[in-house]
Amino acid sequence: MTERKIRVLITKPGLDGHDRGAKVVARALRDAGMEVIYTGLRQTPEMIAEAALQEDVDAVGLSILSGAHMALVPRVLELLRANGQGHVHVFVGGIIPESDIPALLAMGVRAVYGPGTSTQKVVEDLRAAILQENHA
Amino acid sequence: MTTLAEEVLAGSRLALARLLTLIENEDPQGEAALDRLFPHSGRAHWIGVTGSPGAGKSSLVNRLAQAFRRPADGSPPRTVAIVAVDPSSPFTGGALLGDRVRMRDLSGDPGVFIRSMASRGALGGLARTTPAVVQALDSAGFDIILIETVGAGQSEVEIARLAHTVLVVEAPGMGDDIQAIKAGILEIADILVLNKADLPGAENALRTLRAMLELGRPPHEETAESLPVVWRPPLVPTIATQNEGIAELLGHIQAHAAYLRQSGGWQVRDRSRLQTQLEELLQTALLKRWRSSLPEGQYQQILTDLQARRISPYQALHSLLGEPPLPQSIQRGSTALFNA
Numbered sequence: 300m301t302e303r304k305i306r307v308l309i310t311k312p313g314l315d316g317h318d319r320g321a322k323v324v325a326r327a328l329r330d331a332g333m334e335v336i337y338t339g340l341r342q343t344p345e346m347i348a349e350a351a352l353q354e355d356v357d358a359v360g361l362s363i364l365s366g367a368h369m370a371l372v373p374r375v376l377e378l379l380r381a382n383g384q385g386h387v388h389v390f391v392g393g394i395i396p397e398s399d400i401p402a403l404l405a406m407g408v409r410a411v412y413g414p415g416t417s418t419q420k421v422v423e424d425l426r427a428a429i430l431q432e433n434h435a
Numbered sequence: 436m437t438t439l440a441e442e443v444l445a446g447s448r449l450a451l452a453r454l455l456t457l458i459e460n461e462d463p464q465g466e467a468a469l470d471r472l473f474p475h476s477g478r479a480h481w482i483g484v485t486g487s488p489g490a491g492k493s494s495l496v497n498r499l500a501q502a503f504r505r506p507a508d509g510s511p512p513r514t515v516a517i518v519a520v521d522p523s524s525p526f527t528g529g530a531l532l533g534d535r536v537r538m539r540d541l542s543g544d545p546g547v548f549i550r551s552m553a554s555r556g557a558l559g560g561l562a563r564t565t566p567a568v569v570q571a572l573d574s575a576g577f578d579i580i581l582i583e584t585v586g587a588g589q590s591e592v593e594i595a596r597l598a599h600t601v602l603v604v605e606a607p608g609m610g611d612d613i614q615a616i617k618a619g620i621l622e623i624a625d626i627l628v629l630n631k632a633d634l635p636g637a638e639n640a641l642r643t644l645r646a647m648l649e650l651g652r653p654p655h656e657e658t659a660e661s662l663p664v665v666w667r668p669p670l671v672p673t674i675a676t677q678n679e680g681i682a683e684l685l686g687h688i689q690a691h692a693a694y695l696r697q698s699g700g701w702q703v704r705d706r707s708r709l710q711t712q713l714e715e716l717l718q719t720a721l722l723k724r725w726r727s728s729l730p731e732g733q734y735q736q737i738l739t740d741l742q743a744r745r746i747s748p749y750q751a752l753h754s755l756l757g758e759p760p761l762p763q764s765i766q767r768g769s770t771a772l773f774n775a
Contacts (some may be wrong), residue, residue, distance in 0.1 A: 303460050304458075304460070304528070304553070305457075305553075314631075316775045323496045325531055326531065328529070329524065329527070329529035329531045330527055330529055331527065331532060332527045332528045332529045333529050333720060334523075334529065334530045334551075334553045335529070335530065335532065336532045336535060336551050337531060337532065337536060338535050338536060338539070339533075339535070339536035339539065339684050342539075345542070345543060346539065346542040346543070347609070349542055349543070350535060350542070350549075352448060352449060352452055353448070353452055353548055353549055353550055354452070354550065354551060355452035355453055355455065355456045367668060384449070404552060
């Protein structure tokens with residue numbers, strides 16, 4: 300029986316200590332049948348890239364409420380690419396000003412989810428993106 | 436073009452991570468790579484860590500890995516791979532793998548590789564592909580492989596057949612002396628750890644566990660002739676969060692490895708593990724082959740008959756296997772015999 304499970308890393312870079320959002324998303328992805336690796340709080344971009352590599356994940360979800368996204372996200376993307384994981388689907392959730400979203404998308408983030416996004420949308424986006432990649 | 440197996444042998448962590456995914460997904464490419472890697476396996480010390488949920492297995496694994504990386508006695512650091520298994524949901528197949536939360540101290544160390552695994556429906560505290568995953572990490576050259584099981588209850592004892600050394604982790608307040616003398620998880624301990632030894636009730640728990648150990652454990656098959664000396668499982672109190680008792684625990688782990696090597700138990704465990712692995716593969720493959728050889732609809736028909744209670748589970752089994760049903764007369768005959 301060959302079964303391909305979607306593996307997702309849910310992680311909180313930076314210094315803010317609020318991981319409720321990250322846990323809600325992790326739980327929703329689990330309930331959608333995915334394998335979710337949860338790292339906990341205060342991860343550096345280096346720690347995130349290392350975990351993504353060892354776990355061979357399809358996607359990385361970054362939950363950021365601290366406002367440091369324009370510093371943290373590019374570093375994570377850079378490290379993933381340096382490790383040969385440029386294909387990994389990176390999405391960001393949290394408090395992200397509307398005006399920063401185009402820049403994040405331009406640097407390679409696949410989706411940005413603000414407060415009030417339904418978890419169903421996150422699940423559907425992720426499934427569609429990874430399905431598409433496997434057929435590409 | 437280099438193969439995945441060659442990249443793994445050359446030390447590529449990306450290739451190793453990819454390989455583990457292929458193995459977990461039971462992909463033929465993973466199998467092929469394992470064939471190439473297998474001759475390189477058999478050198479690592481496989482250490483199982485099992486025990487109740489919340490006993491502190493992940494914190495203990497974190498500390499042990501640190502201790503192997505920076506030995507207190509000044510011996511050279513050992514490389515460490517960690518396989519941490521958490522349960523899959525039986526309803527959705529999803530899983531939340533949270534063991535890395537307690538292992539953040541290990542990040543940034545190139546001599547450590549952590550992989551989370553979902554149990555994917557297997558019982559016994561491991562995933563079906565855990566043995567192959569550990570074999571791959573062994574082939575990749577790690578000295579020590581720490582295998583953390585699903586938080587186990589009383590019968591998740593698969594780890595005993597996989598690891599060279601099994602640590603059973605308990606915490607105070609998790610059971611009385613009747614729990615301690617039940618067969619099962621405590622029996623498989625090569626080393627018994629009482630973690631959270633600073634909590635209330637620790638003294639009681641230590642006393643109970645010590646009494647249990649003194650009752651002795653039943654001889655294992657392997658102890659018959661192969662092990663001239665008897666290993667008495669030590670009881671080690673630890674406080675993983677404060678790094679207390681870890682050096683002592685490490686000493687016992689190393690003593691157990693030395694004991695296994697000297698007594699021949701290392702080879703005994705290795706051989707019986709390979710036999711178990713073969714038998715499990717065979718079982719899975721035979722079942723699959725047999726199911727695909729069944730005429731279309733026959734299985735469903737018999738299942739329907741069973742579910743409608745027209746036939747018993749045993750009758751269903753015999754008709755699936757194409758065997759004649761048991762004659763009723765045997766039953767009557769034996770009753771008659773009994774009455775006479």
